[in-house]
Amino acid sequence: METIHADVVIVGAGGAGLRAAIAIAETDPSLEIALISKVYPMRSHTCAAEGGAAGVKGADDSLEMHFNDTVSGGDWLCDQEVVEYFVSQASRELIQLEHWGCPWSREDDGSVAVRPFGGMKKKRTWYAADKSGFHILHTLFQTSLQFPSIKRYDEYFALDLLHKDGKCRGVVAMEMRSGRFFAYHAPAVIMASGGAGQVFPFTTNGAVKTGDGMAMAYRAGIPLKDMEFVQYHPTGLPGTGILLTEGCRGEGGILVNKNGYRYLQDYGMGPETPIGSPVLKTMELGPRDRLSQAFWHEQKKGNTVETPWGHSVLLDMRHLGEKKINERLPLVRELASSYVGHDPVKEPVPVRPVIHFMMGGIDTNLNGETQMPGLFAIGETACSGLHGANRLGSNSLTDLLVSGKRSADRASAYAKETGRSEDNPTLRAQAEDIVGNVRGLLQRSGGGETTAGVRREMRDSLESGAGIYRDEKGAQATCDKVAELHERFQGIEVNDKSNVFNTDLQQLLELRNLLDVAETVAEGSLQRRESRGAHQRLDFVGRDDENFLKHSLAFREPKGRPRIEWLDVTITRSQPGVRDYSGGKDK
């Protein structure tokens, strides 16, 4: 095993990891940064984000309004000091990206354009056509190339954390090209490894989103917070789960059922708004949890459309016209035409809810600090309490930047204070253990299970017990199933014995991480006996602030299911109230 010393190790080169790396390199070029990513940075799933990034821009908008939208959108599970900081930094970060060359779409006067987004009272979503995440990621990656202190380790798979005396001291990773192992020693590690949508069968999340960072932290004894809150996006393409951005509705697209009826008005999001002039924060611009739940009811009522890929509703954008669609939603047009054969210029496109985003993640505070000194977490893998029970679309791209910058500053200071970590026997033994574990996986044989098989059962079980609507029996069954699959995981044999780019082994390691994440999602779904935001219980209807105005913290238990503890939500100025999406009445 080789040893690499650095001041800060960043695991993940998506939007969050790159933003953090640049921040450190800019403020203190003497700090050596090791940026580890299992894929080349520009393959990170930030590239898939379409709609845009939120930050107050218009003269008629205010930080206060962005704060209120976020907190009510999150069904008051947001930590409000985090939201306050976030809204205050949002536009500054988006301007910074502009200075770095992000090709934001423009208004007639040459200023950056903003579009409406779900659950937002004002137009404040900065966008680059419908490839916002793609452009953000490439801008950050390209900008990062000018800093010699950022040393990249592309296609290195991080395995587990190194820690000693309760402090994080580094991470062990495997180089995909050679199968060689590397122990990275550093006083500060920033986890920026993205979400975990791959625990579900039907998702907008790419193959890389396997919750590796969450699982690494969890195995190191750090709790995962609010894991039961998983966002369904209401408009994915049936079959593939490819996303059609909320921007479709922001620009004026409408949702209809098989009778051509705009059914959202029946679910507390009416009255109907005029076609082609969307009204903010109501009907199609309601929040994602509400829209996805409405689909579920429509399906129960038999109002959905049958397609070769299962039940759907229709997203109608024809009235936007070809010119606008080409200018603002070109990718959407390409995706819908290629994958389901429906050109949105000419016909409505079938869509259905699809797993999209993890509100939960590694428990952190506003600074990205975890419960383990030296370990920081940012971006989708973290849960700072920003998104609460339901993230508003376009808040998370901005969060990558805001949390990336802030925790980079903290991590730099911490690294300087603590100094380089020495190689020592404890850490060496730990690293050997981690590597031994992987070698063990590679060598075992004859259990009769397959990665694809166990993975499929895990995903199906999560969908049935921890999907849009949940209940005690279903969630319990999923907890049991995941525990069973943990056992059966031991019986998977890796056929590929090569050291070179062994994706058979990689997928097994990812499955191990997915199973760890899955047990926390299932346990949270079971133990949160109320309905809030994206977590809806058929047997506990309605929010229960008395008992559950709290974050859940899932701790790993060496044997058996996770232990759940509860943590108070920080409320600074907005007391829990009613989420009103009926248009106009909201203060």
Added chain:
Amino acid sequence: MSKRTLDIEVLRYDPEQDTEPHFMSYQVPCEEDWAILDALNYIKEELDTTLAFRWSCHMMVCGSCGMMVNGEPVLTCKTFVRDLPKDVRIEPLENFPIERDLVVVLDDVMEKLQMAKPYIIRKDPPPENEEFNQPRSALYKFKQYTMCVNCMCCYSACPQYALDSSFIGPAVLALAHRYNIDSRDQGKSERLDILADHDGVWNCSFVGACSEVCPKNVDPAAALQQMKIDGAKAYWLQKLPGGKS
């Protein structure tokens, strides 16, 4: 949905075991709406877990899944079973060393990417607390060149890169051009080196193969053409008495 069985030949190579690459055949029952990437994933899950290939987004934006399909460099998530004959041959991208199976070594282009200085270079500070003003006309000038997903299909198609891999190549030149013509940038002169150099724009033979295969319609050939004109001007300016680089 109806199924269609394809006979797929895949190039296999594991440097630890094989002395040279060889083909393996798989019969894959495909859904008619599948991309060829779905067929590869079927092979990986159901037939042979040892097959190595890169992919992630399955929506044409991450750029990882570039391969040769029946001799053409393509994104496999954007190449559909319905458009292919029954016999399909999948090989790693041409003009790159093979790392393993369908995975190629990308070090060369990754290094070249850095040489292009693909970031905004400013002599004056940017506006304080606000964005640059950039009319749409200025945005549209370079927008197309920002669409590159770095799939490297153009390098596989490029006859010049095939001859001489020191040629900096289409995607990287298009990226340098993208920054050169961005109204916010002031670093054009710093990027001159990579153009003026013999490995730069002058080596392109302008057959336009890069633009033909580009899955994102970036049109690197057009960028090269424009750069050549610009480059020529700048090049001769440098030669004038008192000219500066």
